[in-house]
């Protein structure tokens with residue numbers, strides 16, 4: 001090699017290095033562009049990014065085991081037994097491929113052999129992003145009989161790739177500690193990680209996953225740990241989702257098919273309830289807004305069930321025509337497709353766009369359903385009977401809904417008599433308090449700032465929508481009042497019910513209940529209603545829970561409000577100045593009614609002092625399970641949940 005040539009090589013090596021640094025610098029400058037946000041969601045995104053790489057190894061047929069550990073300092077380790085990140089020389093960049101994968105943005109793609117890899121959106125941004133956003137990373141690779149390691153800080157190598165030993169197996173181990181300069185919070189949530197890892201176990205049957213939390217020890221001194229493994233895949237996922245519901249058919253219907261490199265897996269069942277629960281995935285990623293795979297599924301079940309019912313003369317007594325939505329009641333289904341080049345649509349890229357997938361899913365599901373209905377006439381009859389009932393109820397529900405909405409129009413403003421509205425007509429600044437009981441409603445009405453705060457008292461326990469048929473919901477006085485006061489309505493478009501929130505009258509909807517067992521039951525009932533019937537309001541962050549104080553600590557004329565026991569202790573200490581002093585008095589607030597109007601304003605309604613908890617849906621599958629369990633028929637799972645979560649709840653004194 002001539003000297004000139006050598007120089008050229010060095011200078012291009014240098015240029016590439018600078019490019020790599022610039023890439024990582026861009027990630028640190030605009031982390032949101034790469035991982036969505038720097039809040040707790042973004043923090044967890046780092047884990048998904050690393051696990052996704054290991055899952056890709058599994059999808060490529062080389063990995064059976066993925067172990068995730070949360071360390072005491074909230075750093076994370078993910079270990080897999082895949083092929084290991086390649087460590088040989090990267091020809092163009094003249095350094096170890098391992099260093100390239102870890103430090104060059106989007107380097108993964110150049111090596112990639114996996115057909116079902118997803119890039120674009122926030123997925124598959126690469127492990128180099130995790131590296132850039134961590135103040136420490138160590139990667140260990142076992143490959144070709146050897147063991148290698150490299151360490152980094154903020155994406156910059158602390159040294160070269162080192163050979164540190166021999167190895168008889170293969171795999172990758174990545175440890176990272178998220179950078180406190182980047183993230184607003186550094187504390188990982190076990191249940192958030194566990195929920196997604198459980199989902200990955202169902203979506204990738206045969207893959208063993210585990211989660212260990214070294215921040216918490218069991219009684220025997222071992223670390224808190226959960227193992228996830230599913231042999232049945234989606235069939236078990238559906239059973240898990242419907243654990244607290246009563247099944248209508250014995251066994252879930254399971255579809256596995258493949259056409260033109262598109263893999264289809266569907267599991268579906270019916271329960272005796274009225275909700276539809278469909279969750280869909282493309283290449284292991286949840287498609288919140290469905291898409292062509294879900295459309296294909298719906299088309300298949302409507303076509304097959306309708307054909308079967310017609311052929312067997314089962315719809316003859318029905319006065320109205322069966323529609324697509326009549327197949328939804330009590331349906332629980334998971335649809336998972338693996339698509340080589342998925343196109344994601346919609347504002348949040350939560351919808352699959354590939355049109356060919358519609359027909360593929362429809363054919364795969366249709367083939368299996370056709371056989372199922374022929375081979376299981378008893379189950380088929382149960383499903384068709386339910387569909388007929390749903391069609392009848394749909395007719396009744398539409399009438400009931402139209403009554404609510406028509407009354408609105410006929411009576412001018414149409415606002416409920418119980419509503420004490422605010423003077424502002426600007427929804428952005430307006431708030432509505434949904435208050436348990438007429439008496440607390442009265443106090444709230446006196447205490448509020450009527451310029452922007454409206455009060456709607458709700459009488460006693462509102463209807464449990466989890467157990468009621470839809471038409472009963474529109475007949476319920478409290479629920480009717482909520483619809484009319486909020487100014488939202490349900491409209492039908494192509495057989496889909498859509499919540500129209502264009503005329504939403506308040507951007508903050510605050511549920512205000514007593515701080516006792518009854519109060520939390522009522523707020524759960526109201527939240528269930530919002531989750532099932534007004535989900536867009538929850539998704540868009542309009543729904544809140546008020547947090548009235550639990551105690552008032554008094555000395556003479558002075559007092560301090562306290563929201564938990566810690567605050568109460570320090571208030572007592574504050575007043576006693578370290579001395580024993582028995583004139584130290586605590587009032588425990590159980591009900592809103594124990595506060596006068598002024599106190600209620602000061603503590604719970606005044607935007608300056610109050611604590612509002614925003615209701616969010618992080619994981620729709622988990623939220624659905626919890627609501628169906630808390631509100632459903634089955635007692636044992638509810639008791640188990642309450643026991644398991646008892647330590648997080650306050651004892652009611």
Ligand code: 0RA
Nearest residue numbers: 053054057082083084085086111172
């Ligand atoms: C690039 C190429 C190959 C594997 C990987 C990366 C890989 C990355 C990660 C990240 C975590 N675990 C991982 N396991 C593998 C293919 C290697 C080959 O062809 O042998």
